[in-house]
Amino acid sequence: MEGTFIESAPMLKVSEMAENLIGSEILKIAAEINKKIEEGEKVYNFTVGDFDPTLFQIPEILKNEIAQAYLSDQTNYPPANGLLELREAISRYLHTRLGLEYNEDQILISSGARPLIYSIFKAVLDPNDKVIIPVPSWNNNHYAHLNYGSPVFIETDPEDNFLPTAEKLKSHIQDAKMITLCSPLNPTGTIFDRVQLTKICEMVIEENKKRGEYKKPIYMLFDQVYWNLIYGSNIHMDPVSLIPEMKNYTIFVDGISKSFAATGVRVGWGFGPLKVIQKMKAILGHIGAWAPKPEQTGLAKFFKYDDQIDAYLNNFKNQIHERLMTFHNGFQDLKEEGFKVDAIFPQSSIYLTVQLNLIGMKTPNGDRISNATDISRYLLKEGSIGIVPFYAFGASKNSTWFRISVGTCKLNDIEGFFSNLKEAIRKLS
Ligand SMILES: Cc1ncc(COP(=O)(O)O)c(C=O)c1O
Structure with a gap:
């Protein structure tokens, strides 16, 4: 029967290289988030380094x-x-x-x-x-x-x-x-x-x-x-x-x-x-x-x-920069309020580097947050927030730094992001 061959397919030997090739960590995180979105949950998904074409079009x-x-x-x-x-x-x-x-x-x-x-x-x-x-x-x-x-x-x-x-x-x-x-x-x-x-x-x-x-x-x-x-x-x-x-x-x-x-x-x-x-x-x-x-x-x-390229870039950069600055200022405000967070001043691209120093804290379930994966999981579960830990880019699992990508971000979503983030962090002890 045809099916017999298909079922045994995972046992097939392939090259060592192919066997050990790992997928993109970012896409793995994004897949988890997309599942939640498909289930009807509102998620602040700032994971992928892509653009939402309803917000940002090509020239x-x-x-x-x-x-x-x-x-x-x-x-x-x-x-x-x-x-x-x-x-x-x-x-x-x-x-x-x-x-x-x-x-x-x-x-x-x-x-x-x-x-x-x-x-x-x-x-x-x-x-x-x-x-x-x-x-x-x-x-x-x-x-x-x-x-x-x-x-x-x-x-x-x-x-x-x-x-x-x-x-x-x-x-x-x-x-x-x-x-x-x-x-x-x-x-x-x-x-x-x-x-x-x-x-x-x-x-x-x-x-x-x-x-x-x-x-x-x-x-x-x-x-x-x-x-x-x-x-x-x-x-x-x-x-x-x-x-x-x-x-x-x-x-x-x-x-x-x-x-x-x-x-x-x-x-x-x-x-x-x-x-x-x-x-x-x-x-x-x-x-x-x-x-x-x-x-x-x-x-x-x-x-x-040339002139149209300049005009496009000017407008595009302004829009991206506004989002990066809004996130950056929001994190600085939280830091001043005493939250264990930080952000690096945005210089370029569509990314903001933020720190969520939550390792060692206890979740409402009594679980201890012990690495970046735990932080990501917690933020997604309690805050419906999707951002990418630096370990997905090769940094250590203990790194408390994360990437926020703004290419899919609506300006008026940022307020909701921060209120969810605050709420989630407040629940930690
Ligand atoms: C630093 C860097 N280089 C290259 C690429 C790949 O670009 P492309 O989509 O043109 O293949 C990316 C995509 O995220 C990137 O961030």
Whole structure:
């Protein structure tokens, strides 16, 4: 019978890698929350790093240009490294907006940022190569696993805005083949300052000088997908603008998913040393991780509208920033009232870092809260609040820091969030 084979399927042997691949912790938490929502419960769900499209839409011109590309039948394969018009548009965009000089051959288009990260790991790491991954950070652990890398996780501190320092990385750099950096950082919404990033880059340059040209250098994966979403007087820092020699070793990851609320549109771009980009192109070519051609055509046209891009970003950033500040101020008020909470001032992205120092307290049932999982469970059960603990981003289970994502947040939900939070914390003893 057909069913007999299906029932025995879980026993089938698969690769060690596939067997041990773990899913995204964030999506697991989100699934629990969605179940509650389906059951009709009102949940303040600020878990996923996505946007509610009823609140945040992609730019109107981009939408129309993509639709136009479908209407004019731009529906065959795009070139493996992306449409030339789009790579040219991105080359200009990098030049005018970031002062970075990359020609169209040094740029690779793919279906969002994820395939680029995958192909960077694949292009520069051999099995068991050491890769330095500061944590908390987003998903690099999974890319290391997929590529049989040997990750070293370095836990960062709130005093450093959760970004790594050269001092913390120093003892690991000699035999590492790659370091993964992200700024603005998911999950924290914080950014590198000039001195901090410069010191790390200087260390990389010095290490690569020691290795000489016949040994594999240490590369830097620099993920800047949130760089457009920086607030106030903060400035985006990148390795190559700080130290031009870093151009030989830096592979950038960028895209429209976060900057233009376009997570479902799926266009990202990587840029870096020609040889690495060509290898990434070869790898992704076999996977077929191209961005759809109509999206590429539409985006190339959209990038010509500089003023409209500025206007869109201005409005989008104001709306996100208002939410981040409202949460931040709410947490500061609670702190002043004596609650054991805190928040880091928002600098960028769609995330706020908050602390809920509830470990050791007793729930109304008499259970002791002993780690971040217990805090999350309690908040969801008693407060109908969904936020992501930093352990889901590789920090320790004892970390009392959490990420609030505001991309799905209605401004007038924030008041209800705080009244639930207060109520839930008050019930603890
Ligand atoms: C830091 C960072 N890089 C890359 C990505 C992936 O972006 P995409 O949706 O374009 O694959 C994300 C998504 O959450 C992210 O937070």
